[in-house]
Amino acid sequence: MNTLDQQTATEQAARERMKASHALDGDAGRLADLYRGWASSFDRDQGHVGYRGPVIVAELAGAVQAAYLDGQRNAIAILDAGCGTGLVGVELERLGFRVIDGFDLSDEMAEKARQTGVYRHARGDVDLNGQLSDYPSASYDLTVCCGVLTLGHVRPDGLRELARVTRPNGFVIASTRKSYAETTSFEGEVRRLQDEGVLIPAQCLRNGRYVAEEDAHYWAFRVPAK
Ligand SMILES: C[S@@+](CC[C@H](N)C(=O)[O-])C[C@H]1O[C@@H](n2cnc3c(N)ncnc32)[C@H](O)[C@@H]1O
Numbered sequence: 611m612n613t614l615d616q617q618t619a620t621e622q623a624a625r626e627r628m629k630a631s632h633a634l635d636g637d638a639g640r641l642a643d644l645y646r647g648w649a650s651s652f653d654r655d656q657g658h659v660g661y662r663g664p665v666i667v668a669e670l671a672g673a674v675q676a677a678y679l680d681g682q683r684n685a686i687a688i689l690d691a692g693c694g695t696g697l698v699g700v701e702l703e704r705l706g707f708r709v710i711d712g713f714d715l716s717d718e719m720a721e722k723a724r725q726t727g728v729y730r731h732a733r734g735d736v737d738l739n740g741q742l743s744d745y746p747s748a749s750y751d752l753t754v755c756c757g758v759l760t761l762g763h764v765r766p767d768g769l770r771e772l773a774r775v776t777r778p779n780g781f782v783i784a785s786t787r788k789s790y791a792e793t794t795s796f797e798g799e800v801r802r803l804q805d806e807g808v809l810i811p812a813q814c815l816r817n818g819r820y821v822a823e824e825d826a827h828y829w830a831f832r833v834p835a836k
Pocket of ligand 1: 638641642645663664691692693694695696697698713714715716719736737738739755756757758763764
């Protein structure tokens, strides 16, 4: 196989892994298994599929912080939900954020995030399809979630827990792959949570770059003062 063939085969394998992850229907055991095997090559594969999510989520978090949050950027407490190998944390750190916690369903992905050195804590074995029982309410100024509210991963009602751990007048920043927003009742869930006073949609960058094959929407939700 020549170099070009090898590159094409590697890119094809990266797309296949991404597709496989979308077919797991939120099954925590199968997702954890898949990401256990993917942790060591995840970052390289994201280069192959043209993954832009982490840069855009981090830049949106930066803009929201500058526009709406008091205090120095380096003291803003951020939770990176489904932090994976830490691609979002690295971008946040580049922008001057310094208090960054993360969690992920997969221990192996969280271990990679810890190795970046930008997280205060990065815990594995935390499932956003359930209660985040180790995370007290109103503990973060910003909660970010990139590539996790996506096909086969976390249901739209995961937003409720993201809002709970965010303090009043803090923000949740999340990406939703277009096909996820269309095939789940994501916008219906947003309306429900808004009606219940859980969050308020503040900004949405629609149809932003995400991966080469598909765009995403990038959301900023404000958690209302109680
Ligand atoms: C596409 S990766 C995105 C990782 C990282 N946020 C990024 O943008 O590079 C999806 C991540 O979500 C995690 N994940 C999947 N289901 C989850 C769940 N129910 N709770 C927490 N994390 C989950 C996976 O283990 C994986 O690390």
